[in-house]
Amino acid sequence: MSICWNFPSNNNGKISGISEAGIETFRGKQLKSLAREICQNSLDAKEASKDKVIVEFELYEVSFKDDPRINGLKEYFKLAKEYWKENEKTIRFLEKAEKNFKKDKIRVLRISDYNTTGLVDSDKKKNSTWNNLVKSSGVSDKTGSSGGSYGIGKSAPFACSDLRTVFYNTLDKTGLQAFQGVANLVSFEMEDGTTTQGIGYYGNSENNTAIKNMENFGSYIRKECGTDIYVIAFSDDEEWEKRIIEAILENFLIAILKNNIEVKVGRTLINKETLNSLIEEHKDNISLTYNYYQVLTGNESEEMEIPLRDLGVFRLYLAIKKDFKRTILISRSNGMKILDGNRISGSIQFSGVCILEDEKINAYFREMETPQHDDWEIDRHSNPKEAEKIKKEFFRILREKVKEKGKESITDEMDAVGxxxxxxxxxxxxxxxxxxxxxxxxxxxxxxxxxxxxxxxxxxxxxxxxxxxxxxxxxxxxxxxxxxxxxxxxxxxxxxxxxxxxxxxxxxxxxxxxxxxxxxxxxxxxxxxxxxxxxxxxxxxxxxxxxxxxxxxxxxxxxxxxxxxxxxxxxxxxxxxxxxxxxxxxxxxxxxxxxxxxxxxxxxxxxxxxxxxxxxxxxxxxx
Incomplete structure (x- = not known):
């Protein structure tokens, strides 16, 4: 069985262009989306016996001249350029990508998680976490407080690759090992006249299945259960560490405080112990998160447990303070931020944190989430009319609590003298x-x-x-x-x-x-x-x-x-x-x-x- 790249035929079917929907979703905010999608997937895959998930982001420069996993893509980029030679946008992407093959070394971002289950059932052809991530489109079996429900989050790493190429490596909780590469390119014509689907796989070329052992780039070798993702030709951004750190602080503040996750970005460790100094260091760029951190750690915040119909309870933390930005962080129970609730009060300077505690309330609002998981839209719910009422009731409760807290604050501040x-x-x-x-x-x-x-x-x-x-x-x-x-x-x-x-x-x-x-x-x-x-x-x-x-x-x-x-x-x-x-x-x-x-x-x-x-x-x- 041959181990190489294989781009399956489209069987005279759909032609795939450069504007692939999943990748385009994350363009313009690639690093922020990468950090968010990776960490939410790792949180969802936490091993039950472990206290917290650990995630690492590390950048290498590796030689690839004799590495068929990378160098083997060169010929397919040439074929794609010939096929799309009259399409200016596609040619710009392909020419930029080809510059990487002229270098002695290539940038590779390794993203590894620990204390997770790994990508299980890599030996199955369907209905496994391995296939859902590596070989599926628009597929997700996640529910409740788990992460992605549209199956497009897997596209975030491709948006950060100049070659739109990612390799997956895993050791799952049962001991199964797997390694496979995916190149999310464009359709093109092979030398034998067949037109490809646009997506290619590095692995067992006869049936496009994974290699049944682990591989790596650079000197790193996995020894524990978990998953590695290698982003090939990682985007050249000198501030990549800063951007990822701030994205993690913004999106996983609660999870970090709860000690559910620890993240290492380059040499920077993000955990409960280092959180305070990192928030202070980056506060100018993450002002809302700075407010939320003050709410969660300050002595003047009020904590409330509030029921919402028969959906269970949500937990609300509120504080009144000058310079607060009048927003409420709304989070799933696992500590991942969904959105910043604003337009709640125009006169009271407050900040708040709302956590959807119960599984039922998580699942209900999850149905309204956009594909990027950063907003609620009622038309996405199976019952839009009911969802509209419940969403309005939810925000009405938030407004009432803010007003009540604001009135208390005004009363407390009044000075009887004079x-x-x-x-x-x-x-x-x-x-x-x-x-x-x-x-x-x-x-x-x-x-x-x-x-x-x-x-x-x-x-x-x-x-x-x-x-x-x-x-x-x-x-x-x-x-x-x-x-x-x-x-x-x-x-x-x-x-x-x-x-x-x-x-x-x-x-x-x-x-x-x-x-x-x-x-x-x-x-x-x-x-x-x-x-x-x-x-x-x-x-x-x-x-x-x-x-x-x-x-x-x-x-x-x-x-x-x-x-x-x-x-x-x-x-x-x-x-x-x-x-x-x-x-x-x-x-x-x-x-x-x-x-x-x-x-x-x-x-x-x-x-x-x-x-x-x-x-x-x-x-x-x-x-």
């Missing part, structure tokens, strides 16, 4: 005879005091407009899944609403600034902001203020007061003390002919249902 400065002015309220709801007798029923910033803070702070990478933070939190209803557009792209009616239902411009050549900042001699009920029993904000000078034109900017910055918010409606509608645009209210030391009162409502801590800045005609 609170009188921020309470409603009872004299001002009682003297306003125009609205019977605003008297001392029923004040407790109609007034809800909210936390606001000091006047000094308002004077010294500046409004920051988010850049395009933070658009998801500006949302209407009443939407079911945190879907964006008021995105931040580019400068000049405004929906101003009805300016005459003052509805102000537009969106905030990115970078829009007040014309400071016409206006200057004014310091009110007094100001009070609190919540009241309007004539329709809707809760609105009331602001009572006096200015320190006259101005013909005044602009009042309203923002959410954060710990370290202010966030502009849409004003839905605004009226003066005579219930006359004032002009508003985005987060600004325009008023005319204001006099020094005269009390003015306005009522305004904001977009969204949150109880926001409000901050105000007033501008008048430049002196």
């Amino acid at each position: 609170m009188g400065e921020y309470l409603p002015d009872i004299q001002d309220i009682s003297s306003d005879s125009e609205n019977k709801k605003e008297n001392i007798e029923n004040g407790k029923k109609t007034f809800e005091c909210q936390k606001i910033t000091t006047l000094e803070a308002a004077r010294n702070s500046t409004i920051e407009i988010s850049d395009e990478n933070e658009e998801e933070n500006y949302i209407d939190e009443s939407s079911e899944e945190g879907e964006i209803e008021n995105e931040v557009p580019s400068e000049g792209d405004f929906n101003l609403g009805d300016k005459k009616s003052g509805t102000g239902n537009g969106t905030i411009g990115n970078g829009e600034k007040l014309d400071l050549s016409k206006f200057s900042h004014m310091h009110p001699s007094s100001i009070r902001i609190f919540k009241v009920s309007d004539e329709n029993d809707n809760e609105v904000y009331k602001m009572i203020f006096k200015l320190n000078r006259n101005t013909k034109n005044a602009v009042i900017e309203v923002s959410i007061a954060g710990e370290d910055r202010t966030i502009p918010i849409i004003i839905k409606s605004v009226k003066n003390e005579n219930r006359e509608i004032l002009e508003s645009k985005n987060n600004r209210i325009n008023m005319k002919n204001l006099l020094k030391d005269t009390k003015y009162s306005i009522l305004f409502s904001l977009n969204g249902n949150e109880n926001y801590p409000v901050e105000v800045k007033i501008y008048g005609d430049k002196i």
